[in-house]
Amino acid sequence: xxxxxxxxxxxxxxxxxxxxxxxxxxxxxxxxxxxxxxxxxxxxxxxxxxxxxxxxxxxxxxxxxxxxxxxxxxxxxxxxxxxxxxxxxxxxxxxxxxxxxxxxxxxxxxxxxxxxxxxxxxxxxxxxxxxxxxxxxxxxxxxxxxxxxxxxxxxxxxxxxxxxxxxxxxxxxxxxxxxxxxxxxxxxxxxxxxxxxxxxxxxxxxxxxxxxxxxxxxxxxxxxxxxxxxxxxxxxxxxxxxxxxxxxxxxxxxxxxxxxxxxxxxxxxxxxxxxxxxxxxxxxxxxxxxxxxxxxxxxxxxxxxxxxxxx
Numbered sequence: 001x002x003x004x005x006x007x008x009x010x011x012x013x014x015x016x017x018x019x020x021x022x023x024x025x026x027x028x029x030x031x032x033x034x035x036x037x038x039x040x041x042x043x044x045x046x047x048x049x050x051x052x053x054x055x056x057x058x059x060x061x062x063x064x065x066x067x068x069x070x071x072x073x074x075x076x077x078x079x080x081x082x083x084x085x086x087x088x089x090x091x092x093x094x095x096x097x098x099x100x101x102x103x104x105x106x107x108x109x110x111x112x113x114x115x116x117x118x119x120x121x122x123x124x125x126x127x128x129x130x131x132x133x134x135x136x137x138x139x140x141x142x143x144x145x146x147x148x149x150x151x152x153x154x155x156x157x158x159x160x161x162x163x164x165x166x167x168x169x170x171x172x173x174x175x176x177x178x179x180x181x182x183x184x185x186x187x188x189x190x191x192x193x194x195x196x197x198x199x200x201x202x203x204x205x206x207x208x209x210x211x212x213x214x215x216x217x218x219x220x221x222x223x224x225x226x227x228x229x230x231x232x233x234x235x236x237x238x239x240x241x242x243x244x245x246x247x248x249x250x251x252x253x254x255x256x257x258x259x260x261x262x263x264x265x266x267x268x269x270x271x272x273x274x275x276x277x278x279x280x281x282x283x284x285x286x287x288x289x290x291x292x293x294x295x296x297x298x299x300x301x302x303x304x305x306x307x308x309x310x311x
């Protein structure tokens with residue numbers, strides 16, 4: 001039956017054209033944005049996962065920044081410790097020279113005093129972002145520092161922040177607090193052995209020892225050399241500990257970077273558009289659109305053909 005009220009062919013052609021236009025719009029959107037899933041209506045599950053993981057990746061970026069800051073603090077402390085080791089080693093050399101009979105100890109002490117001043121300068125300067133790990137009051141800032149090292153999400157969706165703990169109590173050169181007794185590697189007090197010949201026990205530190213007094217004997221100097229050597233060993237151990245912490249932070253930083261890349265790849269697999277596929281779809285849909293328009297035009301013209309029956 002032919003009807004001028006209901007054009008079934010035109011309705012069918014129109015419906016087909018609308019479907020083609022919708023697919024074409026989706027494909028054009030994928031090409032323009034680069035995403036096959038750009039909002040929740042495209043694929044709610046994939047969009048939700050991708051949005052959550054993008055947020056987690058931003059948090060991991062902040063973790064990398066924190067690790068970089070921690071690495072800089074460790075590097076500053078290591079640089080200061082390494083410089084201090086060289087100076088203390090020089091002090092030991094001067095003390096050994098002072099054991100030579102007939103040497104002018106006052107001149108050697110002048111050199112030692114300058115080296116001791118340099119130790120103080122190194123410790124004061126080894127500061128980064130307002131934190132000094134070589135000279136501080138342990139009672140005020142504590143003996144352990146924690147660096148943000150990871151951002152974790154459990155299977156249940158709970159989030160947590162992981163940290164790396166660094167013991168700075170055993171690497172400090174100077175203690176800013178005198179109560180209780182100072183316990184830095186260079187300001188811990190020691191007492192020399194009292195000897196005969198007018199000598200007496202001397203209580204001092206590596207950072208303040210002096211050989212210029214007439215009462216200082218060879219036994220005292222030997223004790224000073226021994227204590228300076230002990231300080232050197234402890235400083236070497238401290239530098240080794242700092243180096244181990246630096247290695248741990250560097251490894252974690254590399255891991256976080258690789259993890260972020262892996263998450264980015266995973267997100268891409270879920271929501272990124274395959275541009276080769278989308279471009280092929282675009283050409284096919286554009287052809288379908290043109291054919292649909294022609295089909296609709298033909299279907300609409302069929303109603304006009306009825307007029308010829310009345311001529």
